[in-house]
Amino acid sequence: xxxxxxxxxxxIERRFDPGADSPRYRQLYELLxxxxxxxxxxxxxxxxxxxxxxxxLGLSRHTVSTAVERLLAEGYLISxxxxxxxxxxxxxxSKHDERPPGPARSADSLSRRAAAVISAPRSPFPFASGxxxxxxxxxxxxxxVDQFPVGHWLRALNAAWKEAAKTGLGYQHPLGYPPLRQAxxxxxxxxxxxxxxxxxVIVTAGSQQALExxxxxxxxxxxxxxxxxxxxxxxxxxxxxxxxxxxxxxVDREGLDVAALRALQDPPSAVFVTxxxxxxxxxxxxxxxxxxxxxxxxxxxxxxxxxxxxxxxxYDGRPFDPLAVLDxxxxxxxxxxxxxxxxxxxxxxxxxxxxxxxxxxxxxxxSSDIHRPLIEQMALARFIDQGHxxxxxxxxxxxxxxxxxxxxxxxxxxxxGYLDIQPASAGLHLFGLLAAGTDxxxxxxxxxxxxxxxWALSPHSLRDQRAGLLLGYGxxxxxxxxxxxxxxxxxxxxxRPAPAPTR
Ligand SMILES: Cc1ncc(COP(=O)(O)O)c(C=O)c1O
Numbered sequence: 025x026x027x028x029x030x031x032x033x034x035x036i037e038r039r040f041d042p043g044a045d046s047p048r049y050r051q052l053y054e055l056l057x058x059x060x061x062x063x064x065x066x067x068x069x070x071x072x073x074x075x076x077x078x079x080x081l082g083l084s085r086h087t088v089s090t091a092v093e094r095l096l097a098e099g100y101l102i103s104x105x106x107x108x109x110x111x112x113x114x115x116x117x118s119k120h121d122e123r124p125p126g127p128a129r130s131a132d133s134l135s136r137r138a139a140a141v142i143s144a145p146r147s148p149f150p151f152a153s154g155x156x157x158x159x160x161x162x163x164x165x166x167x168x169v170d171q172f173p174v175g176h177w178l179r180a181l182n183a184a185w186k187e188a189a190k191t192g193l194g195y196q197h198p199l200g201y202p203p204l205r206q207a208x209x210x211x212x213x214x215x216x217x218x219x220x221x222x223x224x225v226i227v228t229a230g231s232q233q234a235l236e237x238x239x240x241x242x243x244x245x246x247x248x249x250x251x252x253x254x255x256x257x258x259x260x261x262x263x264x265x266x267x268x269x270x271x272x273x274x275v276d277r278e279g280l281d282v283a284a285l286r287a288l289q290d291p292p293s294a295v296f297v298t299x300x301x302x303x304x305x306x307x308x309x310x311x312x313x314x315x316x317x318x319x320x321x322x323x324x325x326x327x328x329x330x331x332x333x334x335x336x337x338x339y340d341g342r343p344f345d346p347l348a349v350l351d352x353x354x355x356x357x358x359x360x361x362x363x364x365x366x367x368x369x370x371x372x373x374x375x376x377x378x379x380x381x382x383x384x385x386x387x388x389x390x391s392s393d394i395h396r397p398l399i400e401q402m403a404l405a406r407f408i409d410q411g412h413x414x415x416x417x418x419x420x421x422x423x424x425x426x427x428x429x430x431x432x433x434x435x436x437x438x439x440x441g442y443l444d445i446q447p448a449s450a451g452l453h454l455f456g457l458l459a460a461g462t463d464x465x466x467x468x469x470x471x472x473x474x475x476x477x478x479w480a481l482s483p484h485s486l487r488d489q490r491a492g493l494l495l496g497y498g499x500x501x502x503x504x505x506x507x508x509x510x511x512x513x514x515x516x517x518x519x520r521p522a523p524a525p526t527r
Contacts, residue, residue, distance in 0.1 A: 026069050033072040035064065037080050048083055053091035060100045060115050067116040071101065071109045137245070140264040145483040147257045161508025162431070163477050164453055166499030168423045169367045176412040177403065184402035193398070198389035199382070200227025200374070201401035207408040208360075208374050216335070217345045218358065220376045226385050227396050230373040231333055231361040232258050237388045238357050238375065239266035239294070242327045248292035252280050254484040256303045259296040259331065268294075272486035275302055279309030282316040291320075294327040300335035300343050304484050304494050306448025306455050314347055321355040328356045334364045336417060337424050337498075340449040354378030362404070364452060364498070365417055372396060372404060424452060427497040427505070434509040435495075442516040443493060452498035455481070457490060463519060464491040471515035476508050 027035075039059065042051050059065045071077070074092060078085045092109060095101040102112050134142075150163060199205065202222070209222040228234040235258060243249060245267030251260055253272035263270055271292055274281045280297050297317070299309035309317075321328045330347045348358040361373035377385055389395060407413050431454060435445055443456035458464055464480035471478050481492035493512075500508070 027066060029070050029072050029076075032065065032069060033076060033080055035059075036072075036077065039064075040081050049087045049090040049094075052081070052083070052088065053094050056091060056095055057098075057100055060095075060111055063115065063117055065111045067111050067113050069111045070107075071111070073108070137265055137267045141261055144261055144264055145257055146261070148479060148483075150477060161476055161500050161504045162453075162495035162497060162512075163499050164479050164494055164496035165363070166368065166496060167364050167366075167452060168420050168427070168498055170499075170501065171416070171419055171423055172367055173412060173416055176410075177407060180403040180406040180410070180412070181399060183406060184399045188398055188402060196395045196398050196401075198386050198395045200225065200396065201398060201405060203409070204401045204405040205374075207405050209376075211408065211413075212358075212360070212376065216332070217349050218376060219349070220358075221379075223382060224376050224379060226375040226377060226382070226389070227401060228373045228375055229371045229393065229396060230363055230368070231331055231359045232262065232373075233392070234359045234361075234373055234375045235259055235262035235296075235329065235331075236265065237385060237392060238327075238329055238359075239263050239268060241381070241384050241388055242294055242357075243268045244293070247294075248290065250285055250288075250292040250295040251486075252297060252302060253486045254304055254481060254488050255296070256298060256331065257484060259329070263294075263296070270486070272488075274488065275305055275307060277307050278313050279307045280313065280317065282313050282320060285317070286320055291324040291326055294329060295321070296329045296331065297347070298331045298333065299347055300332055301448065301450040303331075303333070304453070304455055304479075304481065306446060306451065306453075308344065308450065311344060314344065314350060318347055318350045318356065321351075322353040326355065329359060330356055331359045333359075333361050334451045336365050337421060337452060338450045339425055339428065343450065348376060351378075354380060357381070365413075365420065366404075370400065370404075372400060424498050427500055427502060428454070430502050430505045431495065431497045431500075431509070434506050438509050438513050439516075442513055453494050453496040455492055455494055457492045458516070460491065462491045462516075463521075464493060466519040467491075467493060467516050470518040471512055473518075474511040474515050476511045476515060478512065 036055070036059070040052065040055055042048055056065070071092070072080070074085055074088045078088045081088070092101065096103055096109070099114065100112055101109050103109050149165060204227060205225040206222040208225045209220050212218040212220055228237065239249070239262050243263070243266045247268055248271050249263040249268040250271045250273045251263065252275050254275065260270060271288065273284050273295070279299055279302050285295065295317070297309070299314060301308065317328065320326070328347055332346055335343050346358060348356040358376040359373065362370050363373065375385065432445065435443060435456070439456070443458060445454050445456040448454060458467060464482050468478050468480040479494040481490060481494065
């Protein structure tokens with residue numbers, strides 16, 4: 025419906041509220057343009073003359089004409105000689121626009137996959153916000169970043185910049201900087217016995233992107249994925265975001281219960297496992313289970329996603345070979361990360377995939393981030409080649425072993441009756457069982473109030489009913505351990521339900 029020119033004039037007058045920060049003609053231009061776009065001035069409406077607008081708004085005619093001419097030139101207004109200036113027909117309201125506005129778009133307009141990811145529990149990483157997050161008891165997932173050789177890293181970064189500035193700062197190979205892929209392949213052959221070539225190594229943004237890319241490539245929406253229960257929330261989130269249906273498989277002292285997996289009538293398309301150091305309970309998968317799991321994947325043409333996130337830290341001899349070593353049929357996708365051997369903020373990890381999948385991962389990277397930042401990849405390749413990585417790893421192993429022992433000693437002394445620390449011979453965290461019936465989330469909250477950071481077990485479980493706590497030690501300065509243990513003991517007491525009143 026067209027509006028009367030006088031009504032239009034009143035409307036513009038009411039809405040024009042000039043500020044001091046830009047020229048008047050520009051403010052009028054922006055106001056009129058917004059009113060046209062918002063359909064406050066409807067298509068076909070005649071504008072008041074420039075003389076009338078100037079008088080009503082207290083502006084010069086030149087100011088008004090400059091604004092109107094610009095709107096004419098841009099097509100918001102049209103001029104009919106001898107008749108006047110009108111709002112362009114391009115802004116005619118469609119039938120849809122004339123309906124009353126519907127409710128604001130809300131979460132229900134997201135995909136089902138998004139809804140599943142949003143409602144799943146998330147790992148409570150203490151994201152850094154300026155404060156140091158590396159010394160507090162008992163932060164999870166953080167190695168001894170206080171030991172990181174920052175000087176060597178800076179020199180590697182500097183050299184990388186110099187080289188990159190010469191060789192080009194354009195797009196790079198989606199699968200990763202070739203010398204870094206070679207360095208990783210060499211490291212995995214030497215330290216994990218993996219018989220892999222650098223062409224099979226794909227650089228990712230930590231193991232999290234490796235999981236996302238892999239589930240997206242190997243899972244159809246609605247397909248089943250088996251997950252360890254309790255298990256890693258990052259894997260669950262990545263499976264859900266690929267549209268997977270998740271199936272919880274129990275874990276015991278030998279790792280994933282492969283018999284329970286075999287017993288499923290409808291075999292899942294993929295299974296996620298942490299065989300070297302089960303997250304979060306800490307078991308190492310026995311050799312018979314490893315052989316059975318690889319055999320199951322081969323028989324069922326299912327994929328195994330093997331997350332070898334902290335196998336470098338082993339406290340009682342050599343770790344078992346990865347599942348990928350036992351894989352003859354190309355069913356294992358091996359995932360590693362630099363988050364635990366260097367530092368999490370680096371966001372670099374890798375995949376080792378069967379040769380038949382390399383091209384698919386290249387396509388997936390192109391549709392995701394194209395490639396990881398070049399300079400960090402170049403610096404890391406240099407850092408590894410010059411021996412700093414191996415030296416840092418040696419030092420970190422010693423430091424982590426000391427911190428682990430300090431945590432074991434102090435908890436044996438002070439937490440004996442409260443927290444039953446379970447044996448685990450690898451990794452950067454320990455798991456302890458609380459008395460049956462304890463609310464582990466309440467304990468974690470009480471600990472946080474006392475400045476101690478522990479994770480409750482229950483959010484990591486789909487079916488497992490046990491109550492427990494996860495205690496990181498890698499990034500905890502030794503001086504913080506005795507006080508942290510004492511505070512944790514008090515927190516467990518705080519969270520104990522009050523005894524029922526006696527009559
Ligand atoms: C089971 C597991 N996998 C992988 C990671 C590392 O993830 P990212 O490489 O994405 O930092 C963690 C970190 O805590 C973890 O617990």
